[in-house]
Amino acid sequence: MAAQEPDRANRSARRAREGRPARAPTIHDVAARCAVAASTVSRAFSHPERVNAATRERILATAAEMGYRPHPLARALPSGQTRMLGLLVPDITNPFFLGLIRGAQRAAAAAGYTIVLADSDECDETELTALDRLTRAVDGFVLASSRLSDARLREADSAVPLVVVNRRVPPVPSVLIDSAPATKRAVEHLASLGHTRFAYLSGPRASWSDARRWRALQSVARRGDLDVVRLGPLPPTVDGGVAAADAVLAEGVTAVVAFNDLLAIGVLRRLRELGVSVPGEVSVLGCDDIFGADFCDPPLTTLAAPIERAGRAAVDLLLRRLDSGPSGGRHRDVVLPATLTVRDSTGPAPVRRRDERRNEPTQVTATS
Structure with a gap:
């Protein structure tokens, strides 16, 4: 030779x-x-x-x-190891996932691993196809805001180690951003400003986070004798928010809580086009505190999520699973709190609308 x-x-x-x-x-x-x-x-x-x-x-x-x-x-x-980890996200263009990708990448690199990124385009079948194709190329997966059913996630977890972000599917380990307490504070913030009727712009139908956020809003609204209207499901994009803004005005609400910041930014854009003052006539509140939320006009009040930290925690959980073997590293959740960040897009409810609704009965409704 x-x-x-x-x-x-x-x-x-x-x-x-x-x-x-x-x-x-x-x-x-x-x-x-x-x-x-x-x-x-x-x-x-x-x-x-x-x-x-x-x-x-x-x-x-x-x-x-x-x-x-x-x-x-x-x-x-x-x-039997590739030293590579799969990271699947539903929309790579959503700034929320940029922080998560950065956190996952840094944690993986520190442990000598490489991240392989895939975008499922908000489609469960595309996500499942990516899982199937990458299973032999990676040692495990982090699935962020997965659109797969619980049954499919458990089936996938039986074939390759998984960690899910913003899903709870026992026995699959998960990293959860707990927005329920911050959602309560957001509603209390709006109520303190005199808002008694507001709209919730809901996200994708398969979103686990959206369902939890809606339940939290309903619970707080009932206790506070407030009226909340659900509009959606909507694509979690700026265009989705632009399209929903006219429906918001038709509902006669004085405030909007959006599933994510992109929807909220779309609402801001459309209201500005229509000459509707924010927060003078309508207050707008988002969720995630993505990069650029504080650059809006006006700067966006939002629920700030520890996104990069969630990415690091997810990779750490996955690596612990890989180190502990098939029988270890399961049945564990990491819960990270969200916080309310108040900026200029929320303000006192318009006096005229507040007076108009003073003697009207309140209710919690959901409009699809």
């Missing part, structure tokens, strides 16, 4: 003379230089304890000199 080395060297020199880029060295190039079998080079990287110490050091030094780096999937064949 060593006799092949001059031929490879001659081919590399010929490439250089012809101005063609030199190809990346392969495991066979390293083996030829060291006069060993390619399988010995592979073991030096994947199972170093099975290679003679002197031979192993010569192989590693030669590989470093030649610039050879073993492919992660090739290394996974003997070791």
Whole structure:
């Protein structure tokens, strides 16, 4: 095998003379230089304890000199690990997930792992397809705001280790951003400003967070004798908020609570086009405190979520599952609190509308 080395060297020199880029060295190039079998080079990287110490050091030094780096999937064949983690999000263009991706990436890199990112485009079938295609390429998955059913998530978890973000599907470990207490404070904030009737712009029908937020709003509204109208489900985008703003005005509410900041920003944009003052005529409140929420006109009152921290926690949970083996690392949730951040998009209810509704009966309704 060593006799092949001059031929490879001659081919590399010929490439250089012809101005063609030199190809990346392969495991066979390293083996030829060291006069060993390619399988010995592979073991030096994947199972170093099975290679003679002197031979192993010569192989590693030669590989470093030649610039050879073993492919992660090739290394996974003997070791059973790729050192890669899958991260699936429903909408990569949503700034909420940028913080989560950043947190997951930093936690993975610190542990020597690489993140493989996939966008399911708010579609459960696309999400399931990505899971199927990536299962052999990664050691485990973080699924953020998954749109899959509980049954499908449990089935997937039986095939590859999972951690879910903003879902609770026992026994799958999860990271939950608990917005219920902050939602209560948001309603109390609006009530303190004199608002007695407000709208909730709901998110995707399959969103677990949306259902929890709606239940919290209903509970607080009933206790406070307030009237809350549900509009949706809506796509959680700026365009979704623009489309919903006219329905908000038709409902005669004085405040809006949106499923996320993108919907709230869309409402702000449309109300501005219509000449409706915010917060003079309608107050607007979002959720997530994404990048840019404080740059709106007016700056957006919102429920701030520890998004990057959630990404780090999800990867930490997944790595603990991988370290503990098939029987460990399950039945655990990490709960992170959201907080109310008050800015200029909420203010006192209009006096005229407040007076008009003073003697009207209150109710909690849901409009789809």
